[in-house]
Amino acid sequence: xxxxxxxxxxxxxxxxxxxxxxxxxxxxxxxxxxxxxxxxxxxxxxxxxxxxxxxxxxxxxxxxxxxxxxxxxxxxxxxxxxxxxxxxxxxxxxxxxxxxxxxxxxxxxxxxxxxxxxxxxxxxxxxxxxxxxxxxxxxxxxxxxxxxxxxxxxxxxxxxxxxxxxxxxxxxxxxxxxxxxxxxxxxxxxxxxxxxxxxxxxxxxxxxxxxxxxxxxxxxxxxxxxxxxxxxxxxxxxxxxxxxxxxxxxxxxxxxxxxxxxxxxxxxxxxxxxxxxxxxxxxxxxxxxxxxxxxxxxxxxxxxxxxxxxxxxxxxxxxxxxxxxxxxxxxxxxxxxxxxxxxxxxxxxxxxxxxxxxxxxxxxxxxxxxxxxxxxxxxxxxxxxxxxxxxxxxxxxxxxxxxxxxxxxxxxxxxxxxx
Numbered sequence: 001x002x003x004x005x006x007x008x009x010x011x012x013x014x015x016x017x018x019x020x021x022x023x024x025x026x027x028x029x030x031x032x033x034x035x036x037x038x039x040x041x042x043x044x045x046x047x048x049x050x051x052x053x054x055x056x057x058x059x060x061x062x063x064x065x066x067x068x069x070x071x072x073x074x075x076x077x078x079x080x081x082x083x084x085x086x087x088x089x090x091x092x093x094x095x096x097x098x099x100x101x102x103x104x105x106x107x108x109x110x111x112x113x114x115x116x117x118x119x120x121x122x123x124x125x126x127x128x129x130x131x132x133x134x135x136x137x138x139x140x141x142x143x144x145x146x147x148x149x150x151x152x153x154x155x156x157x158x159x160x161x162x163x164x165x166x167x168x169x170x171x172x173x174x175x176x177x178x179x180x181x182x183x184x185x186x187x188x189x190x191x192x193x194x195x196x197x198x199x200x201x202x203x204x205x206x207x208x209x210x211x212x213x214x215x216x217x218x219x220x221x222x223x224x225x226x227x228x229x230x231x232x233x234x235x236x237x238x239x240x241x242x243x244x245x246x247x248x249x250x251x252x253x254x255x256x257x258x259x260x261x262x263x264x265x266x267x268x269x270x271x272x273x274x275x276x277x278x279x280x281x282x283x284x285x286x287x288x289x290x291x292x293x294x295x296x297x298x299x300x301x302x303x304x305x306x307x308x309x310x311x312x313x314x315x316x317x318x319x320x321x322x323x324x325x326x327x328x329x330x331x332x333x334x335x336x337x338x339x340x341x342x343x344x345x346x347x348x349x350x351x352x353x354x355x356x357x358x359x360x361x362x363x364x365x366x367x368x369x370x371x372x373x374x375x376x377x378x379x380x381x382x383x384x385x386x387x388x389x390x391x392x393x394x395x396x397x398x399x400x401x402x403x404x405x406x407x408x409x410x411x412x413x414x415x416x417x418x419x
Contacts, residue, residue, distance in 0.1 A: 001042070001135055001409065004090040005097055006067035007054030010108050013085035015299045019280035021075050021082065023048040024249065025125065031074050032129040038062075038070055043136040045126040047101075049118050050163070050279035050298055051108050056098065058135045064088060091406070095139065095330055099323045102143040103150040108298075109163055109305050110316055111156040114190075116147050138337075139330070146326045154318045164194040164247075166304040167275045168202055170296060171243050173304075174273055178204040184229065184241045185209050186255075187248035188216040191277060195245050196224045208241070210234050211248070235259050239266040244274045246282035257286040264293055277301070335408065339395050342408055345417040346391060350384045391415075 008018065023031060028046050035044040035055065040062035047054045055067050065079075068086050072079035089097045100106045104115050123140050126132040132140065151157045168178075175181055183204050185192050188211035199207055210229040211217035221228045229237045238244070238260075248254055255274065260283075264272060274295045276283040281297060288295040358376060362368065368376065391411055398407040411417070 002059050002062065002090060003056070003094050003135070003139065004059065004062070004067065004088060005054055005056045005094045006071065006086060006088045007047075007052060008082070008085045008087065009052035009054075009106070010299065010302070012087060013082075015279060015281060015297050016285070017082065017085055018051070018053060020077055021048075021053045021071065022050075022279055023053065023075075024251070025121075028122075028125050029129050032126055032131045034074055035070060036129075036131055038066060040066070043126075043133055044131045045122055045136060045140070047119060047122040049115065050277070052101075052106075054101075056094070056136065092327065092331060096323065096327045098139060098143050099146045099326055099330075100320075102147040103319060103323060104147070104156070105150075105316060105319055105323065108302060109166070112162050113157060114162070116144070120144065138333070142326070142330050142333075146323065149326070150319045150322050153322060154315050156315050156319050162194055162198075163277055163298065163301060163305075164191055164245075165198050166301040167195060167245055167277050168198040168204075170275060170301060170304050171245070171273060172202050174294070175243070178202050178243075180206075181242040182206045182240055183208065183243045183245065184238070185220075185226070186234075186244055186246040186282060187211055187278070188213070188220045189247060189249065191247040192245075193220055193223070195247065195277075196220065196226065199245075200224060208237070210237075212250075235263060238263045242270075242272060244272070244283075246274065246276045247278050248282050250278075250282060251280055253284040254282040255287060256284045257290065260284075260287045260293060261290055264290055267292075275301075335398075339408060342412055342417060343392055343395060346388060346411070346415060349415060349417065350388050354380045354384050 008021070010018070023046060028048070031046055032044060035041055035046070035057070040059045041057055042060065043058040045056040047056070053071070055071060057067055068083060068088070069079050071086075072082055097106065102116055102119055104110060104112050107115050119140075123132060126136075171181075171183070172178055178199065181204065183199055183206060185195055185199075185207065188209060192209075192211075196207060196209075207224055207226040208229050209217050209221045209224075209226045210231055211220075212231050214228075214230070217228050220226065244255070246254065269292045271292045271294065274283050274287065274293065276295065276297045279298060283295055283297075285295070285297075287293055358380060361376070395408065395411060
């Protein structure tokens with residue numbers, strides 16, 4: 001059994017690539033069903049967030065590029081187009097990567113708690129589709145526990161800086177005080193709610209909310225004493241807005257270049273700042289070419305994040321030590337799970353061959369005396385034990401070796417165990 005993770009994230013691919021490959025919760029079940037049909041794939045999971053798209057697979061004899069080709073196919077893009085942005089980890093490296101992702105060490109915002117919830121949601125979707133069972137379930141369950149250990153034994157979560165926090169910090173850097181600025185939150189999901197909290201923390205008092213679903217907009221407006229802008233009046237109201245923070249789940253642009261040109265004209269060219277933290281993006285990139293409109297997307301926030309993460313290297317280092325320990329423990333568990341069944345299967349196969357050969361001998365020479373039966377039994381058992389001794393000893397010896405899983409797999413293939 002081989003475990004691999006293929007994907008891309010905010011470090012390997014810009015937002016315009018990530019948004020083309022992103023999955024929403026509606027499309028993931030169908031993609032999981034298609035993934036299970038790929039030759040060699042036994043289990044799979046798809047994790048899609050604003051900063052990463054990753055496919056974790058437990059497989060037998062799967063080509064290294066197969067998952068990348070699957071991702072390209074299911075998202076209707078050319079594989080050669082996304083290949084430069086993809087990474088692939090297998091076995092030890094894949095487990096290490098999974099644990100770091102769960103513990104938010106691989107996030108744009110190190111220490112942010114959202115990724116663990118997103119990983120648990122991805123697990124629940126895969127479980128519901130029957131795409132996760134024994135092997136991946138053991139890895140994911142351990143990953144959740146590792147994330148919990150990192151948070152309980154280090155201070156990594158205490159000073160975490162969320163993406164929404166960084167968006168508000170960027171707005172504050174641009175304007176200084178936010179007290180007299182009209183701010184619109186476009187969207188009413190969890191990211192938008194987090195953004196509203198950070199806006200209030202920074203003194204913003206003129207907060208408006210716009211969302212396609214009016215009930216959700218009302219619920220969030222009630223939480224933050226915000227004004228509701230009906231979606232059908234969005235562009236009319238935008239002429240009075242100084243800062244827009246967009247975070248909707250829309251698959252198409254909500255704010256387009258043509259419409260924003262009309263908005264800035266109505267504002268008599270007063271500067272306007274748009275911060276787009278959605279993936280796929282909510283604001284058409286060409287909007288950034290309009291005079292007096294300044295557009296920032298989620299990748300632009302990395303500079304803000306980097307400044308807020310200075311001085312946290314020691315905490316991250318403590319977390320990395322925990323991750324390394326947990327990877328070794330997980331590898332030992334997986335090897336133990338594989339070794340015992342492999343040894344039993346090997347012994348059963350040798351015994352089956354021994355018994356069949358004795359039966360063939362009887363058919364040629366007829367019944368044997370009890371003494372002959374005993375002698376033949378002892379002789380053949382001795383030969384079988386000597387033949388089995390070397391591979392079984394090597395299996396035990398490789399149990400503590402970093403590449404032990406590969407050796408177990410090689411033995412199973414060599415002796416056709418489990419075929």
